[in-house]
Amino acid sequence: MAKEIIELIVNGDRYEVAVEPWRTLAEVLREDLNLTGTKIGCNQGDCGACTVLMEGRSVSSCLTLAAEAHQREIVTIEGLAQGPEDLHPLQEAFVEHGAVQCGYCTPGMILSAKHLLDHNPTPSEQEIRQGLSGNLCRCTGYSKIVEAIGAAAAKMAPAGEGE
Amino acid sequence: MNHNPKIIGASIPRLDGKDKVTGRALYTDDLKFPGMLYGALHRSRLPHARIKKVDTSAAKKIKGVKDVVTGADTPQIKYGNWRLVPGSQDELPLAVDKVRFIGDEIAAVCAVDRETAIKAAEAIEVEYEELPAIYSVEEATAEGAPLLHDESPGNVSLTREISYGDLEGLLAQADYVREDFFKVHAVSHAYLEPCSSIAVPEEGGRVTLYTSTQTPYIVQCLLASTLDIPENHVRVVKTQVGGGFGGKMEMRPWEFAAAFMALRTGRPVKFTLTRSDELAFGRRRHPMSIRSKVGFTKDGKLLAKDFEVMLDGGAYNAMGPTATFLCGTFGNMLYNFQAYRYRGRHVYTNKPPASAMRGFGAPQAAFAQESQMNMAAEELGIDPIDLRLINAMETGDVIPDVATISSCGFKESLEKVRQVSGWDAKRKEKKPGVGLGIGCFSFISGGVFNWFNTKYNFAAAEVTVYPDGTAQLNTMACDIGQGPDTVLRQILAAELGIGIEKIRLVSMDTALTPKADLGTWGSRVTLMNGNAIIDAAKKIKDMLKPVLFDHLDLNQIHEIAFEDDRVLVKANPKKSMSFGECVYHALRGRRGEPLTARGYYTPRDKGLVSPAFSFGAQVAEVAVDQDTGLVTVTNTYTAHDCGVAINKMAVEGQLEGAIQMGLGYTLSEAFVMEQGRTLNTSFLDYKMPAAEDMPPSTYVEVETYEPEGPFGAKEAGEGLAIPTAPAIADAVYQATGFRALELPITPEKVLKGIGRLK
Known part of the structure; x- marks a missing residue:
């Protein structure tokens, strides 16, 4: 299936990624954006390890298609601290x-x-x-x-x- | 008992905490390497079959596939953790002639991306000759049962017998004898991080394996032997590990496949399992069928015990032999009695292999033993806590031929738990549907046994100190979440008298850390590695002390202390210099040779089981809904002797986590199996307790000082996983009159037990 270009706003940074329509947000965060803080514990939406915030709502990123996150504001664990010594x-x-x-x-x-x-x-x-x-x-x-x-x-x- | 309370016993937050809360901590699947390939496995679809043909031609034709291997391509060398008994090593990384469970690994592929690898693994065709399969120990040991392994007649791979005292005589002489049968089931470790491994080829036919393991040294040795290359050609690097609980203490077929294909292709190869792989095919706790016969005097003195266990080992030995040994050991812990007979048999069945899991045979043995104590107490008309006090082990007690108990806070634990739980009052007021029950435990602080047949010490540490006042600790000890990366630094900091933040840790890399460490299992890490670190630190201190004698022109009768980053004269603390300055001068005196020392620990002359034992007691309070049969645990109370707790917060963390695991084991977690196939392969269907399911928990530390432990410490990781099941079962009996002799205690069993369901 053809890839499509999507735009993700992750932790305030804008990314343009070409993704297959079936790829999940968890995979794209981890594999394409190298934001490996988001974990995959079950890939079935049961364990919550992949939870991220999308437009302020908590979502299981393993059940969210990357394409659904197009032009959405995403916060991952990497985006929470203001600096390495300035934790949330x-x-x-x-x-x-x-x-x-x-x-x-x-x-x-x-x-x-x-x-x-x-x-x-x-x-x-x-x-x-x-x-x-x-x-x-x-x-x-x-x-x-x-x-x-x-x-x-x-x-x-x-x-x-x-x- | 001379130690720094700011360090030993302090609740120091774990030093890797910041990395873990910011997402910086790296687990194996977080890593990638240039040119990395992705692996996938083809597993058996049948529970028991002869492999007639494996056709990989379609898989090889798929674009992007870089390698496809079957058992025929491999050196075909069997492996298993019990190297001491080569005949027990019954597993091949990839099956050659036979498969023995649904999920047995037959072939492996690697490709440029994960999807292609999965597609290729699915394209492999296997022609089987199906064999009759067996799913229970009863079927497996029946006359004429099909054999899983030709070498093991009757499907029994190992029998362990213990016998001392006049069993028959004492049982005949006893005023009260009872015999009961118990059955316990398999549960999943359910660590949150699915297994992952990456093999990176190196020059000269060497390989580095990054892997989610709790035993890097074991993986190094067994990977080398199965690849048929020298041990020193394999380097195992452990990344952060997302939990293990005993489920990551063996070499795994995907580690072999990653390394084997990395060497063949010259490219890094990664395997990451899915949750359904983990639940469908992964290791699990041994189901057991247990018969226990005990004899008491009428005033409650336990005289003798006859204990027989059949372990359902699944298709291979895995850590089953150790579990078979330990069941026998745990069967005679806690109480003193004169005669004991144990017969444990490890039985093969066509199911995913069972293996080590938190408590390692003890949760099963204790469910039987502690339930039976509660049943006997009722019949004897003695309060269950009193019955235990009559028979409880104490410091100095001897288990014949096995161990001397060098510290024991069991009686104090019983008294404390009686007090904090309000036992006496609550047991008297009988309210329907509400109950209070008790279970107790003891556990080893590491094993003295050398089934892995290592030629090295069981634990080792290398310490180097620098003129800037810092130190480096190199150790193979493995943090899988329980916290030794912090606790071991506390021990070194306390011994050297320097701040914990001054210590850089290099751990779990088989090429950079001293040989050896047997890994994280059997609650061995704090005691064994702690002792090795103290040994190394003492050698460092001996290198530093002469500096002070020389600089201060000290009389040789003086003793030197190490405190608050200073080295000082004990009798006159004003005479001192900073730790760093002392190292500087020592270094000058050594003409450049670094101040490095190695320390070791191997338990010697410590009996047959363990150098030290933890003890404890737990009371559970339950409410049982008489209409639905649902058991809700409303409170738990625990009193626990782990010697001196090096890090109180870490010990509490072990307790609270153990209760979650014990609760799941007792009430909600179970595999649903049909003809050897695991049907519940998601966390939606495999139900472990969530935050709302957890009862409040009260905890009292009974502090003893363990002479064999570092700063008096002994184990805290596994013993706590033992008492919850018998405590809940007893509470359910008090609440309903239904005594569960089989786990888990499901609503259906409760309703049947109280006659509300046929």
Whole structure:
């Protein structure tokens, strides 16, 4: 099948890529743009390791065709920190709270958490757990991930809100 | 016990954390090399068959295909982790005459892109002569059953027997004897990162393999032997590993195929598995059929135990022999009794091979043992915690011919878990549908056994120190997520008295790190590698101490300490110099020879199993819906003796992760098999617990000091994966009156058990 040219805006940078219509966003991010922070854990839309934000919504990039992302704003894990030492509060909290072990689910977890906090800046523990319902982890038992997200929410909340 | 509390016991965040939260951490599939080809496998479609013909002609004709290989092209050398017993090495990287499970690797291809490789693998035609297949240990050991391997009559590849004491006499003398039968099932490691390997050819017929492994040294040796090239021709480099849990501790056929085709084509070759490959064909935990007979006195003293296990090994040995040995060992842990008989048999069936998985035989053995303790307690009219206290091992206890327990916080764990769980009050108030149950565990801190038959030490470390006050640690030890890249640096930092940030780590590269390390399994890394690092650091300190004596004109009775990046006189800490300055002077004195030292550890004279054992107890609280049979775990309480926890946060992480795995094992995870085929090959159908499924967890550390461990530490990674199943099963019994003797405890089984479903 013929390739088509699509335009992706990833972490603020514009890319033009020629892709077969069946290629997924996860593959194009990893293989064409070398943004390998996005992980493929199942390629079936079940594990959430490939989660990215598209126009602010969290999506499984393994179930999203690259062509669907044409001219959309994508945020991947590489786009979250302002600089190598200037981590996003979620990233910082994941490190500090021991929410990372093998790290393979981590990029997807953080982007799902970002989506959650963007829409609900002061989530309850239950809401955090619900927010992670599409992300599987086999190392941590989730508790330190939930803790980290709570801590990041508290830190990011404007004065007077949160704890 | 002289150690720096800012380092030992501190919750230091893992040092690779930043790389992992920013997406910079590199896993094998993230790498690519110029000219790299993509590989794909052709696997058996039948559970048991003779291969009559493999036709690769159509595959070879596809444009972009660069190589196609079958077993016939390969050196056909069998491999397996049990090099000590060559007859146990029963696997070929690519099948030659026979296939023994659906998924057995028959051929491999590589091509310019992944899609072409898959297309070519599918174009390979295999002509089979189908053979009758067997799917259970009962069928496999029945009279006249078809044989998987001609060398193993009765399909039993290995029998392990342990026997001591007067079993028959004590059972006859016992006031109370019971015999029970248990069945446990297979589950997936379900590490989030599917296996991936890239082989890069080097000059002189050498090859470098980047691979997602927990045992680089084992992969190096077995890759060399199966390729029929010298061991030193193979370099294995481990990248970041997205979890292993025992599932990545063998050489795998795609590692062989990548290296073999890289050498043939002169180009790098990558293989990455899919999740459905992992679930359909991957290693799994051993299903077991267990018979256990125990005898007690009327006041609860355990006298004797007769323990018999059949392990369903699937088509090949894999790590099954070790699991068969360890089941026997775990069958007589935790409690003291005078007579024990164990008979374990490893049985072949036409299913994907089972292998090592977190706990390595112990979760299965303990489900039987701990369930039986709970059943006996009820019949004897003794509280289950009291029954355990009557029989519990203590520091100094001896398991005949096996081990001396050098530190043991089991009784303290029982007392603590009783207290934090509110056991006494909650067990008295009987509410229908609500229950509280207990399970206990012990686990090894690495094995003393040398089934891999390495000629090297079990663990090694090379430490170099520099005049700028920094150090470098070279070790083959393998971080697969559990955290030794951080913990081992804590140990070196504490021993050298320098900041952890001063240490550069070079790890898991078989060409750059000292020989050897047996890998990440059996909860061996902290104890064995920690001891090797301390050994190396002490040698470094011995090189540095003379500098102070010389510069300060010290009396030889003085002792030198290493703290806060300084080297100082213990009795007069003002007399000191910086660590870097001390290295500088030592270097001058050595006329340029770097300050490098190697340290080693091999457990010697430590019995037959392990140099040290962890202990613990866990209580689970459940609510059971009497209409649907659904079990919800509402709380867990754990008390745990891992010696001195080097990194508290890392230990908590192990506990919390172990509960998730234990919960899945007990309630929701199982393979659905039909005629040797795994039907649930996605995470939608293979159900491991998600964030919302996890119960709150209370955790108490019972600190002991393990004399054989680095700074008093012992294992924390696997033991915690053991107690959850028996604890939940006991709680379900308390809640419903249904005692599960088979896992998993599905709603259907609960409803049948309480008479709500026929």
